Amino acid sequence: MFNKDRWSEILEALNANKIRTFLTAFGVFWGITILVLLLALTNGLKNGVTADFGDFATNSMFMWTQGTSKPYKGLPKNRYFNYKIDDVAAIKAEIPNIKYVSPRNQLGGFRGANNVIRGTKTGAFEIYGDYPEYIKQQPMDILSGRFLSYSDIEAKRKICVIGTGVVKGLYDVGEEIIGTYIKINGVNFKVVGTFKMSNSQGDGEQDASTIYIPFTTFGQAFNRGDRVGWMAITAVDGIPITSIKQQVFDLMKSRHKIHPEDDRAIGHFDLSEQFERVSGLFAILTIVGYFVGALVLMSGIIGISNIMLIVVKERTKEIGVRRALGASPWTIKGQILQESLILTILSGMVGISFAAFMIWIMNAVLDNVGPVENFANPSVGMQVVFTALFILVVSGLLAGMIPANSATKMKPVDALRIE
Amino acid sequence: MITIKDLHKSYHMGTNSLHVLKGINFNVNEGELVSIMGSSGSGKSTLLNILGMLDEADTGSYVLDGVQIKNLNEKIAARYRNEFLGFIFQSFNLINYKSALDNVALPLYYQGISRKERLSKAEHYLEKVGLAEWSHHLPSELSGGQKQRVAIARALASDPKVLLADEPTGALDTKTSYEVMELIQGINDEGKTILVVTHEHDIAQMTKRIVNLKDGVIIDDSKVEQVRATQYV
Numbered sequence: 001m002f003n004k005d006r007w008s009e010i011l012e013a014l015n016a017n018k019i020r021t022f023l024t025a026f027g028v029f030w031g032i033t034i035l036v037l038l039l040a041l042t043n044g045l046k047n048g049v050t051a052d053f054g055d056f057a058t059n060s061m062f063m064w065t066q067g068t069s070k071p072y073k074g075l076p077k078n079r080y081f082n083y084k085i086d087d088v089a090a091i092k093a094e095i096p097n098i099k100y101v102s103p104r105n106q107l108g109g110f111r112g113a114n115n116v117i118r119g120t121k122t123g124a125f126e127i128y129g130d131y132p133e134y135i136k137q138q139p140m141d142i143l144s145g146r147f148l149s150y151s152d153i154e155a156k157r158k159i160c161v162i163g164t165g166v167v168k169g170l171y172d173v174g175e176e177i178i179g180t181y182i183k184i185n186g187v188n189f190k191v192v193g194t195f196k197m198s199n200s201q202g203d204g205e206q207d208a209s210t211i212y213i214p215f216t217t218f219g220q221a222f223n224r225g226d227r228v229g230w231m232a233i234t235a236v237d238g239i240p241i242t243s244i245k246q247q248v249f250d251l252m253k254s255r256h257k258i259h260p261e262d263d264r265a266i267g268h269f270d271l272s273e274q275f276e277r278v279s280g281l282f283a284i285l286t287i288v289g290y291f292v293g294a295l296v297l298m299s300g301i302i303g304i305s306n307i308m309l310i311v312v313k314e315r316t317k318e319i320g321v322r323r324a325l326g327a328s329p330w331t332i333k334g335q336i337l338q339e340s341l342i343l344t345i346l347s348g349m350v351g352i353s354f355a356a357f358m359i360w361i362m363n364a365v366l367d368n369v370g371p372v373e374n375f376a377n378p379s380v381g382m383q384v385v386f387t388a389l390f391i392l393v394v395s396g397l398l399a400g401m402i403p404a405n406s407a408t409k410m411k412p413v414d415a416l417r418i419e
Numbered sequence: 420m421i422t423i424k425d426l427h428k429s430y431h432m433g434t435n436s437l438h439v440l441k442g443i444n445f446n447v448n449e450g451e452l453v454s455i456m457g458s459s460g461s462g463k464s465t466l467l468n469i470l471g472m473l474d475e476a477d478t479g480s481y482v483l484d485g486v487q488i489k490n491l492n493e494k495i496a497a498r499y500r501n502e503f504l505g506f507i508f509q510s511f512n513l514i515n516y517k518s519a520l521d522n523v524a525l526p527l528y529y530q531g532i533s534r535k536e537r538l539s540k541a542e543h544y545l546e547k548v549g550l551a552e553w554s555h556h557l558p559s560e561l562s563g564g565q566k567q568r569v570a571i572a573r574a575l576a577s578d579p580k581v582l583l584a585d586e587p588t589g590a591l592d593t594k595t596s597y598e599v600m601e602l603i604q605g606i607n608d609e610g611k612t613i614l615v616v617t618h619e620h621d622i623a624q625m626t627k628r629i630v631n632l633k634d635g636v637i638i639d640d641s642k643v644e645q646v647r648a649t650q651y652v
Binding site for chain 2: 063331
């Protein structure tokens with residue numbers, strides 16, 4: 001296989017008919033190009049769609065309260081209740097495999113009235129009371145200063161971290177931001193940091209017009225006490241939140257005297273479940289990509305097999321001469337197998353490179369024209385390249401099999417007689 | 420060197436059966452230069468193919484240098500051909516995309532000899548047939564006589580026990596034919612056993628023994644006074 005003489009024999013043979021070699025190779029080149037491009041496009045679609053989930057930790061759910069729908073322990077139905085800050089500690093203590101629990105409160109919102117004032121400028125922004133963990137669930141880039149910390153929580157400091165949209169609305173260009181004060185619903189907060197969402201898609205403007213303040217400060221300043229608006233709960237990696245969310249609900253029901261079968265009382269949105277569904281869809285699309293690509297590749301392989309058959313036929317006499325000179329059938333077979341293998345792999349590699357080049361162009365164009373809906377960063381991983389190579393090796397061998405057999409089927413005496 | 424006893428061979432084409440060799444007996448000793456003559460269809464090529472292990476006889480025995488040649492599988496036959504025999508064909512059968520040197524080195528390649536050693540041996544044999552300065556030319560750049568010389572060098576390259584030449588001068592003009600025969604005689608003088616199939620009397624006269632085949636049997640087998648090709652060249 002790695003015999004230098006064998007290689008030069010084969011290269012000589014391939015060189016002897018350049019145009020045919022090229023045309024034969026083109027089929028496989030095209031097949032593998034389409035295979036890789038299909039997978040890259042699938043990936044681009046996947047990247048585009050999953051970007052709509054934002055960067056939020058996907059193994060998460062949001063949980064809020066709704067009115068009860070069943071009377072229980074002497075309490076009537078249609079009763080409203082609130083989570084308390086103790087519930088957070090209880091979830092962390094009693095439910096295993098929970099990674100983060102962030103209690104949250106919110107002020108302002110979509111098309112809300114102006115609620116923030118700085119000097120002569122005003123703006124309507126979303127104000128969230130949060131714990132420092134929140135940045136781990138919702139990754140964001142701190143552009144200057146810092147995010148919330150536990151000492152802020154404990155001391156109930158009146159500080160805030162503001163988004164780029166807030167900066168744009170309340171500050172002049174180039175103005176010093178850190179250390180200034182803004183007035184939220186009549187209460188002064190010192191700005192300690194600015195942020196930008198790491199990877200925002202679609203909701204960029206909303207994300208940018210956000211102000212984070214410590215959860216405890218929020219409760220005190222805006223009269224929420226220890227009540228919790230909703231929680232963002234993330235499970236540890238490898239254990240889907242879907243599988244443990246029922247335990248969380250049961251715990252909340254028992255702590256708030258809710259009928260165990262009252263499913264309406266606790267509202268939730270399971271991000272992980274949604275994400276799984278979309279991932280499943282793309283897993284299928286990837287399989288379709290492989291399937292279609294492999295079929296196109298197969299026609300290329302058949303082309304190689306076909307041409308090799310013709311080559312063998314044309315070289316019948318040469319093969320006869322070689323056998324008269326002492327080439328064993330396996331030497332001949334091996335050479336033809338290796339020829340088709342080299343043709344396949346070589347053209348396949350060129351195909352992969354060409355596909356990579358096309359992907360690069362696509363990405364360059366995407367970068368230039370800006371984000372396209374539901375499509376981002378088409379790409380393939382190394383494992384796709386290795387899979388493609390594996391497919392090439394197998395198919396190269398398959399392509400060579402029939403011609404190799406036909407090359408040695410004829411008796412040397414008959415092969416020599418052919419003019 | 421070669422012992423053949425009661426060799427039979429027939430070909431079957433559909434319902435027709437063609438009995439080509441009908442009991443051939445003959446021996447060739449080491450160092451002989453034998454020509455096999457006969458009109459077309461006499462079975463001379465078939466005999467040569469069987470001697471060359473390219474074809475197999477139906478019945479009869481064939482012993483080459485003490486080795487019984489019978490029921491060989493292709494792998495062993497290929498090895499025996501490589502070690503024992505050198506072929507010279509009427510149409511030269513050089514590989515057209517290989518240089519003269521590489522053509523000559525080909526049998527050595529199948530022996531698994533290293534490239535360096537192969538090429539130096541091949542160079543030696545090319546020099547022997549007087550084509551050293553043509554070693555890097557392709558067959559298409561050589562004349563007929565030169566091609567046949569390259570083929571002879573190739574047949575010699577693996578230092579075989581017997582050279583089998585099937586109409587070696589069939590595609591050459593008279594002058595070139597004599598040159599090639601001169602070369603063959605020279606090789607024979609060095610002790611190589613050579614069998615030449617031909618239908619040209621003047622070529623046959625240049626060997627030492629003529630075997631005449633007709634309709635699959637030997638009708639005449641006699642030693643002749645060898646005519647040296649040198650006097651015509």
